[in-house]
Amino acid sequence: MLALDFPPINEVLRWRDLIPGIGFNKISLIVVLAVVISVAVFFAAIRKDPMKPPTGVRNFAEVLVEFIEQQIIMPTVGRSGLGWTPFLLTLFVFIFLCNIPGIIPFLQMPATARLAIPLFLSLVVWLVFVGAGLKHQGVGYFTHLIWPPGVPAGLKPLVGLIELVSTLIVRPFSLTIRLCANLLAGHILLVTFAVLAQELIKSDAIALKPVAILPWVMLVFITAFEVLVAFLQAYIFVILTAVYIGTSVHPEH
Amino acid sequence: MEAFSVLANSQITDEGLKAANAALSSGFAYGLAAIGSAIGIGFLVGKSVEAMARQPEAAGMVRTTMFLGIAFTEALALIGFVVFILAGLG
Numbered sequence A: 001m002l003a004l005d006f007p008p009i010n011e012v013l014r015w016r017d018l019i020p021g022i023g024f025n026k027i028s029l030i031v032v033l034a035v036v037i038s039v040a041v042f043f044a045a046i047r048k049d050p051m052k053p054p055t056g057v058r059n060f061a062e063v064l065v066e067f068i069e070q071q072i073i074m075p076t077v078g079r080s081g082l083g084w085t086p087f088l089l090t091l092f093v094f095i096f097l098c099n100i101p102g103i104i105p106f107l108q109m110p111a112t113a114r115l116a117i118p119l120f121l122s123l124v125v126w127l128v129f130v131g132a133g134l135k136h137q138g139v140g141y142f143t144h145l146i147w148p149p150g151v152p153a154g155l156k157p158l159v160g161l162i163e164l165v166s167t168l169i170v171r172p173f174s175l176t177i178r179l180c181a182n183l184l185a186g187h188i189l190l191v192t193f194a195v196l197a198q199e200l201i202k203s204d205a206i207a208l209k210p211v212a213i214l215p216w217v218m219l220v221f222i223t224a225f226e227v228l229v230a231f232l233q234a235y236i237f238v239i240l241t242a243v244y245i246g247t248s249v250h251p252e253h
Numbered sequence B: 001m002e003a004f005s006v007l008a009n010s011q012i013t014d015e016g017l018k019a020a021n022a023a024l025s026s027g028f029a030y031g032l033a034a035i036g037s038a039i040g041i042g043f044l045v046g047k048s049v050e051a052m053a054r055q056p057e058a059a060g061m062v063r064t065t066m067f068l069g070i071a072f073t074e075a076l077a078l079i080g081f082v083v084f085i086l087a088g089l090g
Helices: A009-013 A026-044 A056-076 A079-103 A116-137 A140-146 A153-202 A206-249 B002-008 B014-054 B056-089
Strands: none
Touching: A009 A153, A026 A056, A026 A079, A056 A079, A056 A206, A056 B056, A079 A116, A079 A153, A079 A206, A116 A140, A116 A153, A116 A206, A140 A153, A153 A206, A153 B056, A206 B056, B014 B056
8 A cells, every 4th residue: 555665774864975076965064064153153252342231142152151051060070160161062062053953954964863973072072081080180090990999809800890891981882872873763753754744645545645644743743852852962962071071070089 | 465465475585584584683672672771761750750849949950860860771772772773774
């Protein structure tokens, strides 16, 4: 009755070059747009005259900065971590602007659904939290990391191995997979319901055409849900980064 | 009807068997991975709501911790989802 073939995964995720031969496709366009938009917004928000009250774009930028400071840094690192605001704000804005094209018409693809971008971001985070640990604790960071204080001597080899793997390997891996798989799942859900609605409308049986309203309603609902996911995943990525930096900067006693 | 006509002249080929195995195992991979995370997130959010209802002034802190917990709990389900993609669609 219905020719319901889900398109092959590469057709949903891989994009042709916009101009043939230079390797610049939709994903690259989204990433460049994300950088340009965020830089433009924050440059537009620079205060020109300190005597005037903030207006327009600057209010928006202040809300973002305050969100990062009050909701992300203060509960995780504490007051001494406020110097990390620029790094975390950049991460948050970039990830959000890479996530949100998943529901913007004509773009319709979250850039973070390709593994390369989350992988790069979490490698940067890895370098930053290891670097912060080395800066604040010296080489003692590594001994502290594998043997938290209070571990019985007999358990040291086991705890050391578990802590080493969980901190240095599982952390970046899970950051990558979490961001990528969430966005990929949302993208595939959208494609599934769009394909279903389209095939029902195109079907020969006249009785099936009105049924297309059901996947269409679901499509609208999931689109709204994807806005939430785009925000929440950016938030979770950044708050985990803040937690990792917090454990590097203030070791547990 | 098409499905039955396929059954009538069924011939099990190597490729068919491989595709059937991939489809079956990818479904199991995702379903089994989701069970634990579903129970975990249910517990986690339920307890967080309980804590917020008991102490509304601590709601902000509870919410932050809840999101952290959800992020760690759902990681295994997401790995199951990746396995589903690799085995089923890849």
